[in-house]
Amino acid sequence: MTPPASGALTSIDASFNLVIDYSSLTFSGTENVTIEVCDIYAACTQQTFTIEVVGKINVFNAISPNNDGDNEIFEISYIDALENTFENKVSIFNRWGTLVWEGINYNNVDVVFKGLSNSGNELPSGTYFYKIEFKSGLKTESGYLVLKR
Structure with a gap:
C-alpha cells in the first residue's frame, strides 16, 4: 500500500x-489510496479508491463585519458537515457574561453570527465569548471572539 x-x-x-x-491530523479534503494485493504466486492486483476526509470543527475567533468581504461572519468550519456537530447551539456573550446572540444549528450560511445581537442591533467592537454545545453529547467548546468594526 502506498501511504x-x-x-x-x-x-x-x-x-x-x-x-x-486521521486522528492526529488536521487534514481535510480528498485522498486517493491505492492498495495492491498479491497471492503466494506473486499475482497482484491494484485498486485505487478516493475518500473524502472531513476534519473536526475549526473555530475562527475574529470577525470584522464591515462589508469588505473578509471575515464578515463568525466562521466555524465543518460544524454543519460532521454527524456529531451539525445539531448544535452557538451562544455569544459580551464581556459581562450577558447573552447577546444565540443560534440553533449554526451553519455559516443562514444561522450565523454577523456581529449583530439577536434583536438585530449592531454590537460594538470588543472581545466576546462563545460557547458551542452539541446535541450528540460531544464536549462543549468555548473561547473568545474579537469583533472589530
Whole structure:
C-alpha cells in the first residue's frame, strides 16, 4: 500500500480490514489510496479508491463585519458537515457574561453570527465569548471572539 499523501497512519487489522487513522491530523479534503494485493504466486492486483476526509470543527475567533468581504461572519468550519456537530447551539456573550446572540444549528450560511445581537442591533467592537454545545453529547467548546468594526 502506498501511504496516503496526508500522512495518515495505515494498517491492516486482524480481520484484514484496512485502517486509515486521521486522528492526529488536521487534514481535510480528498485522498486517493491505492492498495495492491498479491497471492503466494506473486499475482497482484491494484485498486485505487478516493475518500473524502472531513476534519473536526475549526473555530475562527475574529470577525470584522464591515462589508469588505473578509471575515464578515463568525466562521466555524465543518460544524454543519460532521454527524456529531451539525445539531448544535452557538451562544455569544459580551464581556459581562450577558447573552447577546444565540443560534440553533449554526451553519455559516443562514444561522450565523454577523456581529449583530439577536434583536438585530449592531454590537460594538470588543472581545466576546462563545460557547458551542452539541446535541450528540460531544464536549462543549468555548473561547473568545474579537469583533472589530
